[in-house]
Amino acid sequence: MTEIVLHDIDQVLVDRIKRVADTRGWTLPRTLLHLLEQGLHVYEGDGSVHFDSSENDVLEAALAALQDIPDDGGFAMIGKLPSDEPDA
Numbered sequence: 001m002t003e004i005v006l007h008d009i010d011q012v013l014v015d016r017i018k019r020v021a022d023t024r025g026w027t028l029p030r031t032l033l034h035l036l037e038q039g040l041h042v043y044e045g046d047g048s049v050h051f052d053s054s055e056n057d058v059l060e061a062a063l064a065a066l067q068d069i070p071d072d073g074g075f076a077m078i079g080k081l082p083s084d085e086p087d088a
Contacts, residue, residue: 004032 021031051059 017028017031017035020026020035021028024031026034
């Protein structure tokens, strides 16, 4: 494998890379390789997120289940802003 040497890297970037390595339990070379591979996938593609078929099926099922939740005026209001209209 080719050795990659990076010069003049901002310390904040170095710290971020080390945090990823520590969190994942990876060595710095493995972390850099993974980050480069993932970054290339983003730049080589159109930047959109793509799911494989099993992930897509699960997401569609979850969205369908959420659509079946009745509008109960309580739980369904979580995260919604109150109306500015006065009560009639």
